[in-house]
Every structure is written in C-alpha cells, then in structure tokens.
Amino acid sequence: DSGVTQTPKHLITATGQRVTLRCSPRSGDLSVYWYQQSLDQGLQFLIQYYNGEERAKGNILERFSAQQFPDLHSELNLSSLELGDSALYFCASSAQGAGNTIYFGEGSWLTVV
Amino acid sequence: GENVEQHPSTLSVQEGDSAVIECTYSDSASNYFPWYKQELGKRPQLIIDIRSNVGEKKDQRIAVTLNKTAKHFSLHITETQPEDSAVYFCPRGGGNKLTFGTGTQLKVEL
Numbered sequence: 001d002s003g004v005t006q007t008p009k010h011l012i013t014a015t016g017q018r019v020t021l022r023c024s025p026r027s028g029d030l031s032v033y034w035y036q037q038s039l040d041q042g043l044q045f046l047i048q049y050y051n052g053e054e055r056a057k058g059n060i061l062e063r064f065s066a067q068q069f070p071d072l073h074s075e076l077n078l079s080s081l082e083l084g085d086s087a088l089y090f091c092a093s094s095a096q097g098a099g100n101t102i103y104f105g106e107g108s109w110l111t112v113v
Numbered sequence: 114g115e116n117v118e119q120h121p122s123t124l125s126v127q128e129g130d131s132a133v134i135e136c137t138y139s140d141s142a143s144n145y146f147p148w149y150k151q152e153l154g155k156r157p158q159l160i161i162d163i164r165s166n167v168g169e170k171k172d173q174r175i176a177v178t179l180n181k182t183a184k185h186f187s188l189h190i191t192e193t194q195p196e197d198s199a200v201y202f203c204p205r206g207g208g209n210k211l212t213f214g215t216g217t218q219l220k221v222e223l
Contacts, residue, residue: 002156033211042215043157043202056210090156101147102211104156 003027004105006091012111018079021108025072025093031055032074033094033102034066038087049074050096081112117205123218126193134217136203137185146179148188149202151216157202161188193221 003026013019025032034046045058049068060066063081068074078085088109094102118137126132134148144165151157161177163170163186169178174193179186190197200216 002158035213043151043213045210045212048210058210058212100145101159101162104158106156 002103002105004091004093004103006089006105006108008108009106010109010111012113013081015081015083015112017081017112018077019081019110021076021078021089021091021110023074023076023091023093023105025074025091026103029093029095029103030072031094031096031102032068032072033092034060034074034076035090035092035104036087037090037107038084043090046076078110083112086110086112117203117212117214119203119214119217121217122215123220125220125222128193128195128221128223130193132190132193132197132219132221134188134201134203134219135185136187136205137183138205139184140205143206145206146177146186147204148175148177149204149213150199151202152199157213160201190219193219195221195223197221 005024007022030051033048036044046060047066048056052068063079066076088107090104090107092102092104094100147162148160149157150160161172161175163177174191176189198221200218202213202216204211204213
C-alpha cells in the first residue's frame with residue numbers, strides 16, 4: 001500500500017458526460033501529480049500541484065481540469081468525455097517536487113461508452 | 114524541457130539471464146535518477162534510485178549505474194525471474210514535470 005488513495009476504482013460513463021476523480025495523497029506529502037495511461041500511449045503526465053498551487057502542466061486537454069484543496073486532496077475533472085478518454089488515471093504524491101520519490105495510487109479505471 | 118530516450122522498447126530474456134535497460138537524458142538539472150516497475154494493471158512502483166553523486170547502486174538482483182559524462186543511466190536485472198516481467202520506466206523531470214514515457218516491456222520467458 002503506497003498510502004495514496006484514489007476513488008473511484010472503476011467508472012463507466014457515457015460520451016459527453018463529466019466525471020470527477022479524487023485523490024488523497026500520502027500523509028505529509030504536499031505534491032500531487034495526475035497521469036493518464038492508455039494502452040498505446042504510455043504514462044502521460046497531466047498536471048502537478050504543490051500545496052494547493054499548480055506547479056507544472058503536461059498535455060492536459062482543455063476539457064480536463066484539476067485542483068488541490070487546502071487539506072491537500074486533489075480532484076481531476078474530466079468533461080465532455082469522448083471514447084478516447086477511456087484510460088487508467090493515476091494520482092501520485094511526493095513530499096516535495098520531482099527530485100523525490102513519487103508514490104502512485106492504484107488508479108481509477110475510466111471507461112467511456 | 115527534459116528529453117528522455119529509453120531503450121529497448123521491448124526486451125525478451127530467458128529465465129535466469131540478465132536484462133539491461135538504458136535511458137539517455139538531456140537535462141542535467143535533476144540529480145535524481147529513479148527506476149519504476151509497473152506490472153500489468155497495477156500502479157508503477159519505485160524499485161531503485163540513485164543520486165548523481167553516486168555512480169552505482171545495487172539492491173539484491175537489481176542495480177542502477179549512472180554515467181554522467183554520457184548522460185545515461187542503466188537498470189540491470191540479474192538472474193531474471195518470471196515476476197520480473199513488467200514495464201520499466203526511467204522518469205525524468207524538468208522542474209516538476211516528471212515524464213515517464215512508454216517504458217520498456219520486459220518479458221521473462223520460462
């Protein structure tokens with residue numbers, strides 16, 4: 001167990017819908033990362049937050065947004081969902097920035113039908 | 114930003130043989146070089162890491178070596194076992210943008 005908690009574990013939704021994925025980092029970790037993993041595109045970095053502020057942005061679509069709350073949990077919002085958004089979404093956390101070990105949650109499997 | 118090349122993309126070895134995966138990086142700003150392992154359907158997990166002031170680190174059957182001059186670092190797995198079959202990543206980060214890429218698919222055959 002990495003200490004990073006993600007909910008829901010599985011989610012099936014229809015195209016055009018909106019979903020929210022939730023992440024609780026390890027106790028004491030200030031950084032939260034979101035990654036998208038689909039079959040043919042590896043592990044794609046989406047966005048990183050540090051202590052409530054956005055720190056780095058990857059190839060995150062405009063239909064996607066995220067935030068980190070004062071209690072350090074984070075949410076990833078995916079809207080106007082398309083079939084191609086079906087993927088495994090990982091949250092990870094670290095004590096500080098990218099020069100430290102990051103710990104992954106179990107992921108949220110999103111299927112868009 | 115950071116440019117990382119990892120190779121090979123796939124690697125198949127016989128059980129008991131050694132496996133070597135290499136990463137070449139472009140940005141020397143980060144002094145932290147981790148390797149992650151991801152089994153099918155599971156989360157990536159750190160298996161070994163090294164700081165740039167150290168040239169080699171070993172943990173049982175796995176080792177990481179760092180060549181700062183050539184800007185590459187390698188993962189070595191000896192006496193491979195079926196449970197070593199997984200995807201291995203050498204993430205690099207420019208600033209806080211930690212990039213994992215597509216990794217190396219290692220298959221250990223019986």
